[in-house]
Amino acid sequence: MLSYRHAFHAGNHADVLKHGLLVAMLRHLNLKDKPWWYVDSHAGAGIYDLEADYARKNAEAETGIARLWTRTDLPELLADYVGLVRALNPDGRLRLYPGSPWLAGQLMRADDQLRLFELHSTDAQLLRRTFNGGGRHIKIEASDGFAALKSVLPPQPRRGLVLIDPSYEVKDDYRRVVVALKDSLARFATGTYAVWYPLLQRPEPAQMLDKLKRLPVTAWLHASLTVQAPAPDGFGMHGSGMFIVNPPWPLAAALAGLLPWLAEALGRDAGATWQLEHVDA
Numbered sequence: 072m073l074s075y076r077h078a079f080h081a082g083n084h085a086d087v088l089k090h091g092l093l094v095a096m097l098r099h100l101n102l103k104d105k106p107w108w109y110v111d112s113h114a115g116a117g118i119y120d121l122e123a124d125y126a127r128k129n130a131e132a133e134t135g136i137a138r139l140w141t142r143t144d145l146p147e148l149l150a151d152y153v154g155l156v157r158a159l160n161p162d163g164r165l166r167l168y169p170g171s172p173w174l175a176g177q178l179m180r181a182d183d184q185l186r187l188f189e190l191h192s193t194d195a196q197l198l199r200r201t202f203n204g205g206g207r208h209i210k211i212e213a214s215d216g217f218a219a220l221k222s223v224l225p226p227q228p229r230r231g232l233v234l235i236d237p238s239y240e241v242k243d244d245y246r247r248v249v250v251a252l253k254d255s256l257a258r259f260a261t262g263t264y265a266v267w268y269p270l271l272q273r274p275e276p277a278q279m280l281d282k283l284k285r286l287p288v289t290a291w292l293h294a295s296l297t298v299q300a301p302a303p304d305g306f307g308m309h310g311s312g313m314f315i316v317n318p319p320w321p322l323a324a325a326l327a328g329l330l331p332w333l334a335e336a337l338g339r340d341a342g343a344t345w346q347l348e349h350v351d352a
Contacts, residue, residue, distance in 0.1 A: 077194070077238075081119035082132030082168040084298045084337045085311035087139065089236065089267045091152040091329075092294070092313050092322070093171055096232055096263060097178040098151065099319035106182035108226035109175040110233040112216030112251070114187040116194040117201030118159070119168045132168060134298070138337055140165050146329050171234055173201060176209065185209045186223045188216035217251045225259035233259075236267035245279040253286060256316070263317045270310035272301050283314045290352040292318040294326050296333055300342025309342070323349045 080086070100107045121132050139145060139153050155177055159167045169177075172187050179185060185208065189195040195213035205211045212219060220233070235251060237244040248266055255264065266283065268276050284291065295312030302309070315322070330345035337343070 077115040077170065078119050078123065079129060080131050081170070082121060082136040084131075084135045084296065085267070085269065085308070086168070087135050087149075087152075087337065088294070088296050088311055088333070089265075089313060090169075090171065090174055091149050092265065092315070092326075093232075093234065094152040094155060094174055094178065095148050095322060095325065096265065096315075096319055097175060099321070100230065100232060100263075101178065101180065103230075105230055106180070106184070106228045108184045108186060108223070108228065108231040109179065110186045110188075110220065110223055110226075110231060111172055111175070112188055112220060112233070112235045113237050114172045114189040114194075114198055114211075114216070115170045116189075116197035117170050117173050118197075119170065120166065121168055122166055132165070134337065134339065136168060137165060142336070146325075146332055148325050148329055149333075171236075172198065176202065179208070183208065184226075187211045188214055188219045190215050217247045220251055220255050221258070224255050225262070229259075229261065231259070232263045232265065234265050234267070236265075239269055239275075242275055245275040248279060249282045249286075252283065252316070256286065256288065261317065263315065263319070266314040268312050268314070269308045270295065270297060270312060271308055272305045276312075280312070280314060286316070288316050290318065290350060291316050292323055292326075292349040293346070294330060294348075295346045296330060296337070297342060297344045298334070298337050299339040312346075318349070320351075323347070323351075 155174055159169050175185055189198050199211050202209050235248055292315045297310035299309050326347050330347055334343045334345045
C-alpha cells in the first residue's frame with residue numbers, strides 16, 4: 072500500500088523478532104564460502120531515525136529494541152543482532168534503527184548480492200540513499216516486490232534468502248504472500264524463504280498461516296511472539312510471527328531458548344507468550 076511507511080513502527084517488537092532471525096539466517100549462509108543472494112520484497116527505507124516525527128508518533132521502539140539496548144544478558148542470537156544496531160549508533164545513543172536491507176548489507180561478502188524492491192516512491196529514494204544508489208552487487212527497484220520476485224529467482228549461485236514482509240494493510244496481501252511463495256518455490260525450491268506477518272484479531276493471518284503450512288515443502292519453521300493480550304476493542308497488533316521455509320538446521324534449537332526470553336523481556340502484560348513449530352526434512 073503506497074500510504075504505508077515502516078518508519079512509524081521501526082524498532083518495535085516485531086522488528087526485534089524479524090531482524091534477529093534474519094541476522095541468524097544470514098550468518099548461517101556465511102558459514103560456506105559460496106556466494107548468496109538476499110532478496111527483499113518490501114525493503115522499506117533502509118535506515119530509520121527514531122527521533123524523527125514518524126517514529127516518535129507511537130514511539131514503538133521504546134517497547135522493542137530500546138528494552139534490549141542496555142541489557143548485558145542477551146542470548147547469543149539477539150546479541151549479534153543488537154550488536155549490529157549498536158554499530159549504527161557508535162556514540163551509544165539509540166537514534167538510528169536499521170531495516171532488513173541494511174542488516175543484510177552489513178553481512179554480505181564480496182561476492183554476495185542484494186536485490187531490493189520497494190514500491191513507495193519516497194522510501195525507494197531513501198533506500199537508494201542508504202546504499203549510495205546501489206551498484207553491481209546491490210540492485211534497487213521501485214517496484215511491486217510480489218511481482219518482481221519472478222525476475223530474480225532462481226539466483227545464479229543457487230543459494231539465497233528471500234524475505235517477504237508486506238504491510239498487510241491491504242487484505243489481498245495475505246493471498247499474494249501465498250501465491251508469491253508458491254511460485255517462488257517452483258522457481259527456486261532450495262532457497263530459504265522468510266514470511267513475516269502480524270498477529271491481529273482478524274481471521275486473515277491464521278488463514279494465511281494454515282495455507283503456508285500446507286505448501287509442498289519438506290522443512291519449515293514457525294515462530295511467533297505475543298507481547299500482550301489482544302485489546303478489548305479488537306484493534307491493534309499484539310504480536311507477530313515468522314514462517315520460514317527451508318530454515319537453517321540450528322535455528323529451531325536456538326529459538327526454543329530465545330522465544331521464552333523474548334516474551335519476558337518484551338512482554339507488556341500477562342498475555343505475553345510464544346509459539347514454536349517446525350517440520351524437518
